[in-house]
Amino acid sequence: MALENLIYNFREKSSLELSFRNDAQIFVNELLGLLFPHFSLKKLTTLEEINVEKLKLRLQLINILSHIVDEQQKIAVADIFFNRIEEVYIDLLEDAEAIERGDPAAENVDEVIITYPGFLAISIYRFAHIFYELNVPIFPRLLTEYAHQLTGIDIHPGAQIGKRICIDHGTGIVIGETTVIGNNVKIYQGVTLGALSVEKTNNKIKRHPTIEDNVVIYSGATILGGDTVIGHDSIIGGNVWLIETVPPYSIVYHKSNIKVRNQFDDNNIINYVI
Numbered sequence: 001m002a003l004e005n006l007i008y009n010f011r012e013k014s015s016l017e018l019s020f021r022n023d024a025q026i027f028v029n030e031l032l033g034l035l036f037p038h039f040s041l042k043k044l045t046t047l048e049e050i051n052v053e054k055l056k057l058r059l060q061l062i063n064i065l066s067h068i069v070d071e072q073q074k075i076a077v078a079d080i081f082f083n084r085i086e087e088v089y090i091d092l093l094e095d096a097e098a099i100e101r102g103d104p105a106a107e108n109v110d111e112v113i114i115t116y117p118g119f120l121a122i123s124i125y126r127f128a129h130i131f132y133e134l135n136v137p138i139f140p141r142l143l144t145e146y147a148h149q150l151t152g153i154d155i156h157p158g159a160q161i162g163k164r165i166c167i168d169h170g171t172g173i174v175i176g177e178t179t180v181i182g183n184n185v186k187i188y189q190g191v192t193l194g195a196l197s198v199e200k201t202n203n204k205i206k207r208h209p210t211i212e213d214n215v216v217i218y219s220g221a222t223i224l225g226g227d228t229v230i231g232h233d234s235i236i237g238g239n240v241w242l243i244e245t246v247p248p249y250s251i252v253y254h255k256s257n258i259k260v261r262n263q264f265d266d267n268n269i270i271n272y273v274i
Contacts, residue, residue: 020064020067020142021142023060023063023064024064024139024142024143024146025146026060027057027060027061027064028124028127028143028146030053030057030060031057031127032120032123032124034050034053034054034057035085035089035092036113038110038113038114039114054082057082058078058082061077061078061081061082062074062075062078064139065077065078065136065139068136068137068138068139069136069137077131077134077136080130080134081130081131081134084130088126088127088130091126091163092119092122092123092126093109094163094164095119095122095123095163095164095165095166096109096112096113096119097109097164098164098165098166098184099112099116099118099119099166099167099168100112101166102166102168102186103166103168116167116170117150117151117152117153117167117169117170117171118151118153118166118167118168118169118170119167120147120150120151121147121148121150121151121153121155121167121170121173122155122161122165122167123147124143124144124146124147125144125147125155125157125159125161126161127143128140128141128143128144128157129157129158129159129160129161131143131157132157132158140157140158141156141157143157144156144157151170151171152170152171152172152173153167153170153171153172153173154173154174154175155173155175156175156176156177156179158177158178159175159176159177159178159179159180159181159193159208160179160180160181161175161179161181162181162182162183162184162185162213163183163184164183164184165181165184165185165186165187166185166186166187167186167187168186168187168188168189169188169189169219170187170189171189171190172189172190172191173187173189173190173191173192174191174192174193174194175193175208176193176194176195176207176208177207177208178195178205178206178207178208178226179193179208179209179210179211180208180209180210180211181193181210181211182211182212182213182214182215182232183213183214184213184214185211185213185214185215185216185217186215186216186217187217188217188218188219188238189219189220190219190220190221191217191218191219191220191221191222191223192221192222192223192224193208193209193211193223194208194222194223194224195207195208195224195225195226196224196225196226196243205226206226206227207225207226208224208225208226209223209224209225209226209228209229209230209242210228210229210230211223211230212229212230212231212232212233212234212248213232213233214232214233215230215231215232215233215234215235215236216234216235216236217230217236218235218236218237218238218240219238219239220238220239220240221236221237221238221239221240221241221242222240222241222242223236223240223242223243224241224242224243225243225244227245228242228243228244228245229245229246230242230245230246230250231245231246231247231248231249231250232248232249233248233249234246234247234248234249234250234251234252235250235251235252236252237251237252237253237254238253238254239254239256240252240253240254241254
């Protein structure tokens, strides 16, 4: 009975069940559906229908929050969240337009909203960031990890991200908790904005870099450290490893040594076995 006792004791201590995670995912999907018809099967054709859907989502949120905060706080959080959703909606429309402008492959904003993982990830991040600022436990991480699962883009809800961010392709992007990103920043796939090794006791200090306005960071770049600042209007090339500040208007690139030869030039044939 040892295993049964261990399971029983852990379940007694844990108040969260699978339904909490499922309800959170349903909430964020229906919130996206309210804001953007691209994510919804419902046809909301009147102001009254939109308002009814908004009130329903508020009740859903209150129910979810009842698992993790007290009675008074859950009402306050829900009210603040829905009071701020208009500003988030405007930011998201600008994000979609920035992605459309920044990607020659994008035909229009509708295509960006419905197909681009970068837009989905930044949308869910912007929702989660409000809850993070309101000190709601677990829920913000649950939302951004859901986005991570869907898109391969890992944005901590504590990161501070400015307006008109363009995440192109996106797979493998990691943006840490204390990262600060300015306006009009463009980030390609595989970029890490991370921390240098930090003791657990120092987890409240700024551990991740600051990216100022109008910066482009190309694929595979790794930028680490809380004191690292990428100056505005800079370009960070692919596969760059940075742990130091660079001034505004910098171009930072990695120069690799690649050799190309004809395979018949000599007898030293390289055999690759995979």
